[in-house]
Amino acid sequence: MGESAEAPARAKKKARPRLGRGTLTREIIVDAALRILDEGQVNALTFARLGKELGASPTAMYRHFSSRDQIVTAVADELIRLSIEGYEPAASWMDSLRDLAYRAWRTFAEHHAAAMHTFYRVTLGPNEIRVVDAILEAIHDAGWRGRDAVFNYQMYANMVLALSGRNAAMLTAAAEAGMEPGGFWVQEYRPAHPEEFPYVTELRDELQIRDGFAVFQGQIEALLMAMKATLPSSA
Amino acid sequence: MGESAEAPARAKKKARPRLGRGTLTREIIVDAALRILDEGQVNALTFARLGKELGASPTAMYRHFSSRDQIVTAVADELIRLSIEGYEPAASWMDSLRDLAYRAWRTFAEHHAAAMHTFYRVTLGPNEIRVVDAILEAIHDAGWRGRDAVFNYQMYANMVLALSGRNAAMLTAAAEAGMEPGGFWVQEYRPAHPEEFPYVTELRDELQIRDGFAVFQGQIEALLMAMKATLPSSA
DNA sequence: CGATATAGTCAACGTTATTCACTTATATTT
DNA sequence: AAATATAAGTGAATAACGTTGACTATATCG
Numbered sequence: 001m002g003e004s005a006e007a008p009a010r011a012k013k014k015a016r017p018r019l020g021r022g023t024l025t026r027e028i029i030v031d032a033a034l035r036i037l038d039e040g041q042v043n044a045l046t047f048a049r050l051g052k053e054l055g056a057s058p059t060a061m062y063r064h065f066s067s068r069d070q071i072v073t074a075v076a077d078e079l080i081r082l083s084i085e086g087y088e089p090a091a092s093w094m095d096s097l098r099d100l101a102y103r104a105w106r107t108f109a110e111h112h113a114a115a116m117h118t119f120y121r122v123t124l125g126p127n128e129i130r131v132v133d134a135i136l137e138a139i140h141d142a143g144w145r146g147r148d149a150v151f152n153y154q155m156y157a158n159m160v161l162a163l164s165g166r167n168a169a170m171l172t173a174a175a176e177a178g179m180e181p182g183g184f185w186v187q188e189y190r191p192a193h194p195e196e197f198p199y200v201t202e203l204r205d206e207l208q209i210r211d212g213f214a215v216f217q218g219q220i221e222a223l224l225m226a227m228k229a230t231l232p233s234s235a
Numbered sequence: 236m237g238e239s240a241e242a243p244a245r246a247k248k249k250a251r252p253r254l255g256r257g258t259l260t261r262e263i264i265v266d267a268a269l270r271i272l273d274e275g276q277v278n279a280l281t282f283a284r285l286g287k288e289l290g291a292s293p294t295a296m297y298r299h300f301s302s303r304d305q306i307v308t309a310v311a312d313e314l315i316r317l318s319i320e321g322y323e324p325a326a327s328w329m330d331s332l333r334d335l336a337y338r339a340w341r342t343f344a345e346h347h348a349a350a351m352h353t354f355y356r357v358t359l360g361p362n363e364i365r366v367v368d369a370i371l372e373a374i375h376d377a378g379w380r381g382r383d384a385v386f387n388y389q390m391y392a393n394m395v396l397a398l399s400g401r402n403a404a405m406l407t408a409a410a411e412a413g414m415e416p417g418g419f420w421v422q423e424y425r426p427a428h429p430e431e432f433p434y435v436t437e438l439r440d441e442l443q444i445r446d447g448f449a450v451f452q453g454q455i456e457a458l459l460m461a462m463k464a465t466l467p468s469s470a
Numbered sequence: 471c472g473a474t475a476t477a478g479t480c481a482a483c484g485t486t487a488t489t490c491a492c493t494t495a496t497a498t499t500t
Numbered sequence: 501a502a503a504t505a506t507a508a509g510t511g512a513a514t515a516a517c518g519t520t521g522a523c524t525a526t527a528t529c530g
Contacts, residue, residue: 253509253510254508254509254510255508255509256507256508257508258508258509259508259509291509291510292509292510292511293510294509294510294511295508295509295510298507298508298509299508
């Protein structure tokens with residue numbers, strides 16, 4: 001056994017001591033995973049990278065998750081938690097739904113690489129059910145019940161996730177390609193025969209608008225307005 | 236030289252003869268890629284799989300595309316082409332936009348694994364500009380011009396892509412997990428403390444609805460209705 | 471203090487995208 | 501038609517990836 005403690009840095013490769021027993025938990029791993037994804041690259045989340053981030057062996061994660069996919073699903077539920085942290089129902093159901101929608105947009109934009117992997121998943125996790133209940137509460141306050149309530153819930157929730165998710169995916173793809181954040185909102189067409197595409201040609205300059213959030217706001221307002229118009233007895 | 240033609244099957248491993256020069260083209264590769272993705276698995280599209288599908292060396296693809304990502308982008312433009320094949324403007328701008336929306340939904344659902352990789356990309360390809368022009372034509376017919384036209388175009392196009400794309404992603408994830416196609420539209424919560432989530436508990440049974448297209452229809456109608464309501468001079 | 475199960479580690483495997491040196495089929499030139 | 505050039509298909513090699521199984525240390529319980 002000798003004096004291995006004397007010059008450990010010079011030793012073959014074993015610089016890192018073994019981690020203690022309770023060092024890793026699901027939460028710690030999920031936090032690290034989110035931190036790694038927040039650097040922006042879609043494929044940055046690898047077991048090797050997780051190991052480096054936590055000073056652990058890459059395979060240590062398998063003691064807490066049975067696959068990479070399970071880690072991603074846990075990150076998805078964490079994203080949901082972040083988005084509803086501190087949420088309180090507003091005075092009107094429309095304001096509640098607006099608030100929840102903007103929260104999702106903001107969280108997904110902030111953690112876009114993580115959101116890209118998660119926006120189409122149903123985690124069935126502990127936080128997801130909280131949001132679902134919060135949305136259903138607003139729907140209930142508006143006056144819908146039963147099947148109608150669920151249909152309106154579906155239209156709203158699915159739309160918020162889809163729009164926020166696509167924005168996150170575009171942000172990630174833009175970062176990956178080295179473009180500026182709003183890059184993928186810009187559509188710059190230079191057709192060989194402009195006369196074939198008169199409308200694109202006419203609006204060439206205006207198509208460069210890149211304020212994704214304003215578009216999102218417009219879409220949410222459109223849905224809320226249409227929902228309100230179909231309210232059973234709002235008179 | 237010699238009589239290698241006599242027993243080629245017995246030879247070491249070289250069963251396949253070398254392909255002729257014009258055998259592979261971008262189109263042929265894209266078609267094969269789409270065929271492979273249509274089998275349903277997200278990660279089925281590999282160079283090895285492409286090679287097998289085309290009877291070619293996996294690395295042959297690099298003579299026509301410089302990376303896997305470029306193949307996926309080409310598949311994206313092909314999806315766009317498929318979705319507008321045979322499209323003709325309808326009598327009213329709303330019917331045109333409905334038609335284009337349903338086409339996108341159908342194409343994305345049919346080729347969901349491919350759509351999952353492509354719905355957030357701006358391909359700037361030859362087919363994309365055709366759809367953009369078709370949408371802008373309907374917007375023009377409705378009466379919008381300039382900046383307003385572009386904003387309404389953004390709301391519409393972004394929403395159709397996001398909703399159809401999320402549906403495609405859910406279909407793919409469900410296939411991957413061995414669920415039935417509508418699996419991810421079902422949200423079945425069994426909370427430990429039902430009284431904490433009264434609205435989820437009350438609507439437990441109705442939450443199992445799985446008709447994604449009906450929801451999509453509702454969302455599109457909501458947007459069209461809201462757009463119509465803001466038309467400048469429709470009176 | 472010693473047994474035991476749990477959590478972290480290490481080496482290995484099969485796949486993956488990508489690169490590079492090569493070879494051969496076709497198009498062009500003479 | 502023969503010679504040449506060049507683009508297109510090939511195969512071996514590499515590094516990184518997720519996952520597995522055998523191992524080994526450590527915290528806790530009796």
